[in-house]
Amino acid sequence: MPGIDENRIVRLLRDRFQKRNSRLVQGIGDDAAVLRLVGTGSTWAVTTDMLVEDVDFRRSWLTPSQLGYKSLAVNLSDLAAMGAKPGYFTIALGLPPGIRKSWIEAFYRGVSMLADQEGAVLIGGDLSESPGGFLIAVTAIGEITTAQPVLRSGGRTGDRLYVTGILGRAAAGLALLQQGRTAGRTRAQRLALRAHRMPEPRCQVGAWLADKGFAGCMLDLSDGLSRDLPRLCKACEIGAEVSGDDLPVFAASSHWGCDPVTLALHGGEDFELLFAVPAGKTAHLEKSYPSHFPPIHRIGRLRASPGVVWRPRSGMRFRPLLEAGFDHFRK
């Protein structure tokens, strides 16, 4: 689709629609919009995501239940990136002809598995016929209980960059599926497939980081570090550097022909959190971070000079981190 990319369209919308509205803390361009209700302590984050068959998923690669789970997970992940607690969601579902009731039931079983776990309540939806394949559009609403929401734009020079979990694991699962391996033969393969099919939104971590005031800025990694980190930097009007030594890569993927570092830098759909912490707070963060949470890793820092650079190993020179992530409009 020459000449159109998602960032440009977001700018177009922001120019057209960004209005002064006393209730709107953050509009288009962050993981979620933030609404503050006047005269109350209530602040809400709202986000929406659409999954299209054969673009965002393949029917043969997920069970209906996994698809239901994932459809909600990607939205809860956006809420997590704002430090918002899952509250309510809607699902608009487009169904191809011939779908059975049992498929629909299994889909919603997967949805409710995650919804129950995270305390989100389905409040409405829409059903449509869809001759071109499955369509799922979820809108999720979460509550922000801290004084300030965690925006993308709150990072400062010198802040340390952290990620939750492991990077490139979902992409390693996708690689297996692309190789026709829909069932994992080893524990690592099963983990990778699960990361791709049923990503765990980091709701608890996001809310905790917001609550404790550690995260100056945050987003969730949906399109890969090499595409998402520049977005964070752009919002902060700042640059960043990443050290390959410190990247939590999914090493086992080398067993099925992947380069773990490439997947960690460029693989999409990890739905881990990327956040920046002021240097003076890192010791406190690392000490107080709950041990039952997924691990966090410090991968680099924000710096004054614009652009995102990285180095494979310490001692090597920093080089530009070129975008090679997932963009619907650049495939």
Place this chain on the structure above:
Amino acid sequence: MPGIDENRIVRLLRDRFQKRNSRLVQGIGDDAAVLRLVGTGSTWAVTTDMLVEDVDFRRSWLTPSQLGYKSLAVNLSDLAAMGAKPGYFTIALGLPPGIRKSWIEAFYRGVSMLADQEGAVLIGGDLSESPGGFLIAVTAIGEITTAQPVLRSGGRTGDRLYVTGILGRAAAGLALLQQGRTAGRTRAQRLALRAHRMPEPRCQVGAWLADKGFAGCMLDLSDGLSRDLPRLCKACEIGAEVSGDDLPVFAASSHWGCDPVTLALHGGEDFELLFAVPAGKTAHLEKSYPSHFPPIHRIGRLRASPGVVWRPRSGMRFRPLLEAGFDHFRK
């Protein structure tokens, strides 16, 4: 799609997801969900609708701008039916390959035309590639400023039934399009085409009716009176009777081969409001109803015996009103 209809799926979801939640005033099964924020005077309605190309619209029948307008209109209509004032909305958009930036700009021009008119603010969205055609999923959030939201279920025996505007006009426009007449040659044809392409959500009327306490129950007519009135009755656990004499039909459609009464009873997408008013309040309603609002017509009443009946003319016997409206899963 044998064995699956929309009402059954809504029941399935209600059974699975309807939970006790102190904030959730009304969940699945009304035009919108209603959330009341504890400790505040704030009550919000949330609704979502998906439009799928070649199911809900044909690209050649609407301009991109009209499609944008209509995508928002059908959602604001759901808010209107709850007496909610438009507040915020998100759009998830699936675009087929080869779409130009000018198409996207025109689409959002149509969206913003209606959004500006009704005071709704776009707060976020998602973009996806969609090989199977255009997809649009809108979620709208509105504020309810009255003590109680107007639900579907608040009707009582003896209440009088009213509708806004004219019934069957959008279906008359659809008939023209199906006949290949995409440009109207008469004023009536242009009105019909406009009703189909750019339905006016009755936000002002809905909010006024809720504010004044006239409407005991309300919904918007999206699938036609013969499908939507039974839904209202079911929610109220009650029946209804409709008098053909009193139906505000779009008589001009007979000039292009339609039966105006059939379209008024069974035609979809009018997005007019259907509401019930206690008999003791009808005189006050009709006297105080603002003259610059679209006209309202009393078309029948709620009655104790279940089922929906109608008679073509006064003096004739009432007969069951059989469903013949629009259902994605019964076409």
